[in-house]
Amino acid sequence: xxxxxxxxxxxxxxxxxxxxxxxxxxxxxxxxxxxxxxxxxxxxxxxxxxxxxxxxxxxxxxxxxxxxxxxxxxxxxxxxxxxxxxxxxxxxxxxxxxxxxxxxxxxxxxxxxx
Amino acid sequence: xxxxxxxxxxxxxxxxxxxxxxxxxxxxxxxxxxxxxxxxxxxxxxxxxxxxxxxxxxxxxxxxxxxxxxxxxxxxxxxxxxxxxxxxxxxxxxxxxxxxxxxxxxxxxxxx
Numbered sequence: 001x002x003x004x005x006x007x008x009x010x011x012x013x014x015x016x017x018x019x020x021x022x023x024x025x026x027x028x029x030x031x032x033x034x035x036x037x038x039x040x041x042x043x044x045x046x047x048x049x050x051x052x053x054x055x056x057x058x059x060x061x062x063x064x065x066x067x068x069x070x071x072x073x074x075x076x077x078x079x080x081x082x083x084x085x086x087x088x089x090x091x092x093x094x095x096x097x098x099x100x101x102x103x104x105x106x107x108x109x110x111x112x113x114x
Numbered sequence: 115x116x117x118x119x120x121x122x123x124x125x126x127x128x129x130x131x132x133x134x135x136x137x138x139x140x141x142x143x144x145x146x147x148x149x150x151x152x153x154x155x156x157x158x159x160x161x162x163x164x165x166x167x168x169x170x171x172x173x174x175x176x177x178x179x180x181x182x183x184x185x186x187x188x189x190x191x192x193x194x195x196x197x198x199x200x201x202x203x204x205x206x207x208x209x210x211x212x213x214x215x216x217x218x219x220x221x222x223x224x225x226x
Contacts, residue, residue, distance in 0.1 A: 103159075
């Protein structure tokens with residue numbers, strides 16, 4: 001079955017450490033997104049990519065980095081510059097047809113700071 | 115800056131009750147409004163409402179869009195414990211393809 005796979009489900013980060021969250025999709029979607037979810041704040045967009053080798057900053061990109069070397073993969077790195085990284089991270093994809101898009105989500109990664 | 119506000123933020127009801135969840139928005143160039151249900155981890159798609167489709171219904175769930183007053187409601191009738199979840203409203207404000215702005219979510223708890 002097609003879908004989006006995020007790993008790991010749980011991740012712990014030490015002070016000053018960079019960590020990378022994986023997101024893979026086999027839906028053949030062009031666009032991929034990373035959202036951060038904090039309690040009471042809904043989902044906020046970190047980065048998005050509409051095509052391979054291209055990505056754009058979202059609303060809260062500071063302290064994060066991404067790459068899009070393959071259509072199927074959109075890893076997110078949480079750098080040491082992100083001072084409050086504890087949150088639930090959701091990866092999503094869509095097939096932007098220029099009309100209306102529906103996001104498909106992975107099951108998320110819960111990141112906590114040790 | 116696009117803005118989406120949901121209310122109430124949380125709601126507790128008993129099985130069989132009817133609930134109405136609200137979503138108001140201010141966006142640059144409205145294209146669509148989407149409702150998602152998040153039970154544990156991955157949000158799942160419920161409805162998409164656009165200028166050409168302002169009312170949707172699926173079983174006990176229904177949603178309408180008022181483009182003049184800039185809001186949408188999600189109605190759930192005869193609630194069941196399986197309806198307990200976070201309900202997310204999101205709007206495509208036309209700033210970039212597929213880029214959605216989400217509201218804070220409404221946490222619905224249905225007691226037996």
